Structures are given as structure tokens and as C-alpha cells.
Amino acid sequence: xxxxxxxxxxxxxxxxxxxxxxxxxxxxxxxxxxxxxxxxxxxxxxxxxxxxxxxxxxxxxxxxxxxxxxxxxxxxxxxxxxxxxxxxxxxxxxxxxxxxxxxxxxxxxxxxxxxxxxxxxxxxxxxxxxxxxxxxxxxxxxxxxxxxxxxxxxxxxxxxxxxxxxxxxxxxxxxxxxxxxxxxxxxxxxxxxxxxxxxxxxxxxxxxxxx
Numbered sequence: 001x002x003x004x005x006x007x008x009x010x011x012x013x014x015x016x017x018x019x020x021x022x023x024x025x026x027x028x029x030x031x032x033x034x035x036x037x038x039x040x041x042x043x044x045x046x047x048x049x050x051x052x053x054x055x056x057x058x059x060x061x062x063x064x065x066x067x068x069x070x071x072x073x074x075x076x077x078x079x080x081x082x083x084x085x086x087x088x089x090x091x092x093x094x095x096x097x098x099x100x101x102x103x104x105x106x107x108x109x110x111x112x113x114x115x116x117x118x119x120x121x122x123x124x125x126x127x128x129x130x131x132x133x134x135x136x137x138x139x140x141x142x143x144x145x146x147x148x149x150x151x152x153x154x155x156x157x158x159x160x161x162x163x164x165x166x167x168x169x170x171x172x173x174x175x176x177x178x179x180x181x182x183x184x185x186x187x188x189x190x191x192x193x194x195x196x197x198x199x200x201x202x203x204x205x206x207x208x209x210x211x
Contacts, residue, residue, distance in 0.1 A: 038137045045130030047073040047102065059120060059136045073132070074099055084115065102132065111139065119143040 039056030043049055049071045057067050066079055077098050081091035086098075101108070108124040121137040 038135050040136075041134045043073050043132040043134070047099070047132065049073065049076070056134075056136060059138060061114075073102065085112075102126070111143075113143075 037055060039059040040051075040053050041049060041056045042051040049067065049069060052067055056062075057064065060080075062076070062079070066076065074095060077095045078091065080086065081094040086094045102124065105124070106126045110122050112120045112122060114120065118138065118140045119142075121139045123135045123137075125133045127133070
């Protein structure tokens with residue numbers, strides 16, 4: 001009886017230690033996930049939610065009641081489709097199309113502009129065992145910076161084109177002015193040259209007669 005009791009205690013202690021280790025590992029994983037600024041969600045091979053962090057809920061503007069353990073990915077996608085995240089169209093078809101994409105594409109990355117003007121970078125990865133990891137990053141500031149840079153670049157191109165046109169017009173005006181000046185000098189030179197030749201010729205005759 002004592003041997004049986006000791007064996008039972010050892011088994012119970014083993015289970016306790018095993019469960020304790022699992023709880024410690026789960027707590028450590030939860031802490032790591034919560035310390036991340038990006039949103040993370042992990043789905044099992046049956047596409048059921050098994051792990052997530054608060055940025056995942058916040059970045060996707062999900063209600064707390066939607067995100068819970070074992071929630072099918074299909075229901076989360078359906079929620080997004082119903083509120084118009086995927087634009088106009090049949091929500092059921094939108095859900096099915098995205099589920100097919102999840103199953104077919106091992107890796108995918110998309111940038112999504114939300115209705116409130118914010119941008120999300122969504123990355124999807126499927127392991128060889130069928131587990132799905134999805135990450136979400138707020139890239140609104142980067143997109144705004146890119147838009148501002150593009151606007152400055154377009155404005156700079158317009159300024160360069162405008163300045164080039166102004167310089168071309170100024171060059172044409174200068175060429176016309178030079179041509180007009182040349183024509184004027186040629187005309188004046190001709191008008192002066194003829195009387196000058198006559199005076200020189202007359203002066204030569206006077207000098208010849210004086211001798």
C-alpha cells in the first residue's frame with residue numbers, strides 16, 4: 001500500500017511539474033507577445049485562433065468579444081467583410097476567397113489602407129505543419145512620408161520644367177536680340193561706309209590737284 005501511495009504521489013508530482021512548466025512557458029510566451037508593438041495572431045492547422053496579443057486587436061479595431069481562443073479564422077474574416085474592410089461585394093465570396101488564399105499561399109504580404117486613413121502592413125506565413133502566423137504593423141507614418149516625398153518630387157519636376165521653359169524662352173529672346181543687333185550694325189555700317197568712301201575719294205582728288 002505504501003509503495004502504491006508513493007507511486008501515486010510521484011505520478012501526481014510529475015503531472016504537477018509538467019503543468020507548471022507549461023504554465024510558465026505559456027506565461028513567458030504571453031509576455032513576449034504583449035511586449036511587441038506589432039500585432040500577432042497564431043492559428044492552428046484547423047485555422048482556429050490559439051494565440052494573439054493586444055496590438056492585434058487594436059490595430060484591426062476588433063471588438064474584444066470577437067477575439068477568443070478557438071475562434072475560427074473564417075469568423076474573423078467574416079467580421080471584417082461585414083464591416084466593409086474588403087470593399088463592395090458579396091461578404092461570403094470575400095470570406096471564401098481569402099480562406100482559399102490562406103490555404104494556398106505559404107507566404108504573403110499586403111499593405112492595406114483602412115477606412116479611417118491608416119495603413120497596415122499584413123504578413124501571412126504558413127509553416128510546413130499547417131500553422132498560420134499573421135503579423136500586423138502600423139505603417140501610416142511611412143505612407144505619409146512617402147506621399148509627402150512624392151508630392152515634393154512632383155513639385156520639383158514641375159519647377160524644373162518651368163525653369164527650363166523660362167531659360168529656353170530667354171535664350172530665344174537673346175538670340176533674336178543678337179540677330180537684330182547684328183542686322184542693325186550691318187545696316188549702319190553700310191550707310192556709313194558709302195559716304196566715307198566718297199569723302200576719301202574726294203580728298204584724294206583734292207590732294208592730287210594740289211600737287
